[in-house]
Amino acid sequence: MSEIELHLHIPVPSARPGDAPCFDHIPIPAAGETRRPDVSATEAEMRDLPYGMVRILDGEGSAVGPWASAEDPDFLRQGLRAMTQTRIFEDRLFRAHRQGKTSFFMKSTGEEAIGVAQSMVLAADDMCFPTYRVQGWLIARGYPIVDMINQIYSNARDPLKGRQLPILYSARDYGFYSLSGNVGSRFGHAVGWAMASAYKGDHRIALGYIGDGTTAEGDFHEALTFAAVYRAPVILAITNNQWAISSFSGIAGAEQTTFAAKAIGYGLPGLRVDGNDFLAVAAATRWAAERARANLGATLIEFVTYRASGHSTSDDPTKYRPADEAAHWPLGDPIVRLKTHLIAIGEWSEARHSQMEAELTEAVHAAQREADAVGTLGASKPAVAEMFEGVFKHPDWRVIEQRREMGL
Numbered sequence: 001m002s003e004i005e006l007h008l009h010i011p012v013p014s015a016r017p018g019d020a021p022c023f024d025h026i027p028i029p030a031a032g033e034t035r036r037p038d039v040s041a042t043e044a045e046m047r048d049l050p051y052g053m054v055r056i057l058d059g060e061g062s063a064v065g066p067w068a069s070a071e072d073p074d075f076l077r078q079g080l081r082a083m084t085q086t087r088i089f090e091d092r093l094f095r096a097h098r099q100g101k102t103s104f105f106m107k108s109t110g111e112e113a114i115g116v117a118q119s120m121v122l123a124a125d126d127m128c129f130p131t132y133r134v135q136g137w138l139i140a141r142g143y144p145i146v147d148m149i150n151q152i153y154s155n156a157r158d159p160l161k162g163r164q165l166p167i168l169y170s171a172r173d174y175g176f177y178s179l180s181g182n183v184g185s186r187f188g189h190a191v192g193w194a195m196a197s198a199y200k201g202d203h204r205i206a207l208g209y210i211g212d213g214t215t216a217e218g219d220f221h222e223a224l225t226f227a228a229v230y231r232a233p234v235i236l237a238i239t240n241n242q243w244a245i246s247s248f249s250g251i252a253g254a255e256q257t258t259f260a261a262k263a264i265g266y267g268l269p270g271l272r273v274d275g276n277d278f279l280a281v282a283a284a285t286r287w288a289a290e291r292a293r294a295n296l297g298a299t300l301i302e303f304v305t306y307r308a309s310g311h312s313t314s315d316d317p318t319k320y321r322p323a324d325e326a327a328h329w330p331l332g333d334p335i336v337r338l339k340t341h342l343i344a345i346g347e348w349s350e351a352r353h354s355q356m357e358a359e360l361t362e363a364v365h366a367a368q369r370e371a372d373a374v375g376t377l378g379a380s381k382p383a384v385a386e387m388f389e390g391v392f393k394h395p396d397w398r399v400i401e402q403r404r405e406m407g408l
């Protein structure tokens with residue numbers, strides 16, 4: 001009989017508060033190093049990709065390697081604008097929470113390239129099944145910021161009439177499926193929607209998002225099985241921002257392999273992508289979309305990024321990670337990197353950037369003034385009668401009775 005005492009391996013993060021930040025455990029190939037397989041390549045021909053990293057922007061802001069392609073400078077400026085707008089908007093609304101104007105808020109600081117680039121690359125009638133970390137999708141498509149703020153305030157003009165948490169948006173016309181607070185639940189819905197699209201002989205594809213922490217839930221694995229078996233036209237995106245509230249990615253399996261490599265067990269192509277590189281996010285998304293549209297099935301993409309802010313307004317990240325960890329993140333800041341690239345190719349300047357920031361700040365302030373005038377948390381509410389509307393196509397008899405009892 002063995003004398004060895006059994007013990008469990010409990011993963012611990014590389015640095016805790018007070019320690020020097022360390023990201024040596026994350027393999028990061030140089031920009032341009034990871035190859036680009038043909039879109040028609042089989043999964044068996046690309047099992048190295050989940051261990052590489054699609055990166056285009058190098059340290060000097062040049063676009064290099066096989067994934068780089070000629071980009072329209074207007075497309076890049078639009079991306080820079082939407083990412084910057086997202087950050088300004090989120091900073092402002094985070095402060096609104098501290099001022100008591102809303103009950104809850106979440107930011108995507110440092111992760112803006114993902115939602116914004118994917119929103120700009122996919123077609124208007126494709127469907128995104130989002131997480132709360134991709135509000136840049138809506139901003140990139142011009143969803144009215146005042147409507148976002150009205151929802152965040154849960155006021156009388158809340159487009160969802162107080163039925164959702166602040167930030168859990170729903171905007172069908174913007175290809176943005178209703179957000180769920182139950183993390184992971186939408187991943188399978190994205191696959192189901194894509195299967196329905198293919199079943200009907202339609203042309204639309206779906207995109208599903210999931211966080212690194214949530215890949216530990218069953219929903220993730222069920223979705224991958226269905227996506228692989230039926231070759232669903234879907235892009236399955238993992239936003240690996242290193243943290244799930246206060247649990248680090250190692251708790252969800254990051255020590256054993258990459259999140260992109262989970263694809264291999266399902267026979268799906270997996271890409272590992274620099275999520276802070278706007279060009280790489282766009283290029284990988286186009287590649288996966290082309291495969292999906294050609295009936296070649298689903299792609300799992302891991303976007304490697306870093307959650308620079310706290311999880312939400314309820315979180316204080318200095319309790320569980322070094323306060324300066326974000327400043328040491330090796331993939332930098334997505335806004336700074338795209339801006340540096342645009343300046344390097346002669347399509348942007350510091351002066352234009354400052355002017356754009358001033359314009360976007362004013363636009364957010366103006367939208368906030370408009371929403372403030374309607375009312376902030378508690379000062380203005382959706383009409384009570386609205387809770388009976390928009391739920392059933394033909395109201396159930398109980399709803400009719402309850403409404404009558406309330407004299408509405």
Ligand SMILES: Cc1ncc(C[n+]2csc(CCOP(=O)(O)OP(=O)(O)O)c2C)c(N)n1
Pocket residue numbers: 131133181182183184210211212213214215239241243244245307311
């Ligand atoms: C089904 C379910 N379980 C737990 C929670 C509580 N919860 C909300 S966010 C979160 C962490 C998610 O982390 P991750 O998937 O990495 O996404 P991120 O917030 O980092 O984008 C948890 C546990 C929830 N909302 N839903």
Ligand SMILES: [Mg+2]
Pocket residue numbers: 211212213239240241242243244245
């Ligand atoms: Mg996470």
